[in-house]
Amino acid sequence: MTWFGPPETVAMTQWGRIHIIDIYSPNSRTMVKSPEVVSGRGECNSGPAAHGLWEHPWESPRDINAADPIIHGDKVFIASESGSALLQMKEEGLGVVWQQRNIMRNYFNPSVLIDGYLYGIDGTTHRPTALTCLDFHTGEVQWSEPNFGSGALMAADGKLIILDRGELIIVRAAPDRFTALARSQVMGGKCWTVPVLSGGAIYCRNAAGLLVCATTKGFGATDP
Numbered sequence: 001m002t003w004f005g006p007p008e009t010v011a012m013t014q015w016g017r018i019h020i021i022d023i024y025s026p027n028s029r030t031m032v033k034s035p036e037v038v039s040g041r042g043e044c045n046s047g048p049a050a051h052g053l054w055e056h057p058w059e060s061p062r063d064i065n066a067a068d069p070i071i072h073g074d075k076v077f078i079a080s081e082s083g084s085a086l087l088q089m090k091e092e093g094l095g096v097v098w099q100q101r102n103i104m105r106n107y108f109n110p111s112v113l114i115d116g117y118l119y120g121i122d123g124t125t126h127r128p129t130a131l132t133c134l135d136f137h138t139g140e141v142q143w144s145e146p147n148f149g150s151g152a153l154m155a156a157d158g159k160l161i162i163l164d165r166g167e168l169i170i171v172r173a174a175p176d177r178f179t180a181l182a183r184s185q186v187m188g189g190k191c192w193t194v195p196v197l198s199g200g201a202i203y204c205r206n207a208a209g210l211l212v213c214a215t216t217k218g219f220g221a222t223d224p
Helices: none
Strands: 002-005 009-014 017-022 051-057 070-072 075-080 083-090 093-100 112-114 117-122 130-135 141-146 152-156 159-164 167-172 180-185 196-198 201-205 211-215
Touching: 051 093, 112 152, 117 152, 152 196
Parallel strands: none
Antiparallel strands: 002 009, 009 017, 017 051, 070 075, 075 083, 083 093, 112 117, 117 130, 130 141, 152 159, 159 167, 167 180, 196 201, 201 211
16 A cells, blocks of 8 residues: 655555655656556665665564555554564664554554644454554654444544444544544445545545445544
């Protein structure tokens, strides 16, 4: 998976490694959008489209690193079924700020970063999961709310919008405690697709392809 961040860098997690890549070459201003950047086993190529700047081993069961990295300043947050880590980009390479193997295990969808705190689903489809708030800089858990599935979330207007097992949940994005502002069962089935907020409506989709449009009236969520 890929996440773009300044200055002109992209973080990619594939097959047990994270790669930080310069998206422009000295002789070309072509943005990297093709799989030529990495080979079948995640080795970075220094071809005409990109330069490999750093790489860091990050092995996960079944070689799956699905959640996008999050770049903030010179820091890179990565997470997978195995755990999570915060890396720092330095001239000599990627340094580990903190790393923990059983916290903020983003299985499918990435966390969101708001005012120095990460919010995401910790766990997998075959283990207990919890909505978790984590200090971005220290990795310290602020709170963890159990009984969430492997759903997806986004953020807007200081709130988290979560679609979990067909239930749409609005949660206050704050590190002091978990506060659910509203919740409603809008569909059934497996829901791993990130909800979309647009024009005062929240669009939700399940694995069967059912699309539901819910109004934000009564949910307390507005467009960012």
